[in-house]
Amino acid sequence: MPHLHIIAGEISGDTHASGLIRELQTLQPEMRFTGLGGQRMREAAGQGIEDWVEKAGVVGLWEVLKMYSYFKGKMTSSTEQILRERPDAVVLVDYPGFNLRLAKAVRAGGYTGKIIYYISPQVWAWKKGRVKVMAKVLDLMICIFPFEKDFYEKSGLPTVFGGHPMVDRVHSLRREWKREPNLVGWFPGSRLNEVRKLFPTMLQAAKAIRLQVPNARFVASAANERLAQQMRDMAEAAAMPEAKAWIEVGTVYDLMQRCQVGAVASGTATLEAACFGLPYALVYHVNQLTYMAAKLVVKIERIGIVNILAKRDVVRELVQAELTSDSLAAEMASLLTDHDRRAALEKDLADVVATLGEGGAYRRAAEAVIATMEK
Structure with a gap:
């Protein structure tokens, strides 16, 4: 019975990993999963x-440091489990701060099975030198953006654009x-x-918008x-x-199709908004220490994936000090x-989305995983 150990650490990774798992089960129904x-x-x-995603999905250097002992414990227990059970393959889904360290740890511990990375980490944005290390410990990279394939393959890492x-x-x-x-x-x-x-700024922006667009x-x-x-509670405090x-739960994709315009937190949701054709602005604000640390390592001018793919400013990025209630309004x-x-x-959003492929991404990723496991 094939055994695959899979790790995701965020809500988006959980979604992608579950899609991959279902396609793997279709192709190999007997496959067993841990992780x-x-x-x-x-x-x-x-x-x-x-299930650890809610606790693991923190953002920011300071926030991670506060949970250092928790993550250290998970790193130790995951490494020990992989070395003890020796799965046929380990699939790491995004979440590079944890997953790349885990890949090195299990290789150092003598794991000889396949290590596959799905949803390639954006090292092209912050630590290009890591690619050489990744090429030594990984057997396959499955990327989701077309420009990433050439980037990874130049370092000798087998890569599939899924x-x-x-x-x-x-x-x-x-x-x-x-x-x-x-x-x-x-x-x-x-x-x-x-x-x-972000939400308190959005609340204040709403007041200012109504001064300019009374029927908003x-x-x-x-x-x-x-x-x-x-x-x-924030609305009461404001x-x-x-x-x-205004607040709706679980209707995000409907809202992205209903709204005339929007403001979207930096991350996966900005690409979702683009796919639904929502005219939006990207908003981003984190702890200042986290932001300063990120600026030291990030080597790109833009943070929004739509702008990165387009190689120009398609959507407005309101980041840190540039994000105020007045600028957002x-x-x-x-x-x-x-x-x-x-x-x-x-139109610009539609042009960018057209570069992402025509569908069937999870099936292609599952086929790539199985082909690598069988080598």
Whole structure:
């Protein structure tokens, strides 16, 4: 019975890993799975997956440092489990801070099975030198952006471009919604520290937008009920109790199709918004220590994947000090009132999305995993 150990550490990784698992089960129904992930992976693979995503999915240097002992313990237990059980392959899904260290640890411990990376880490943005190390410990990289294949292969790491899973996902989630005039969508992220940083600014921006666009309406996406309650509390603290009625849970993809414009937290959701054609601005704000540390290692001018793929500024990036309630309000008001600008942005987003492949990403990734395991 083939045995695959798979690790994802964030909600998006849990989603991608569960899609990969289901395709692997279709191709090899007898395959057994162990590892770390989230609820979707457990639903797909069973009790061999430990659900740790909610605790593991923290963002920021300081936030990670506060949980150092937790992550050290997970690193030790995961390494020991892999070396003890000797799975046929280990699949690491995104989450490079943990997963790349784990790959080196199990190789150093004598693991000789296949190590496959899915959802390639963006080392081209921050630590290009890591690619040489990755080429020594990994057997295959499965990337989801077309430009990444040449980047990794130049270092001798076998690489497959599997296409972006978002393409399939958007096809399945697309509805017959029509964009509602003057509806502004707030998408403050799926992590509590993101929401704490971004949603208060969005609330204040809403006040300023109404001064410029009096008939503007607002809706806010909460990833779960716990975050929704935090957002309701923020609305109360901002003396905007009416804003509690804006908050919806579990409707993010519908909102991305209904809203005329939006503001989206940096991360996976910005590409989702692009795939749904939502004219949006990217917003990003983290602890200043985290931001300063990131600036020392990040080697790219833009942080939004749409802008990186386009090699130019397609969407406006409001980052750190540039993100204020006034700057956010001005950008949303501009997109609401300037039809030509909004239409041009929609076309640019469609052009970028067209580079991501035509679907079937999880199936191609599963085929690549099995082919590598059988070598």
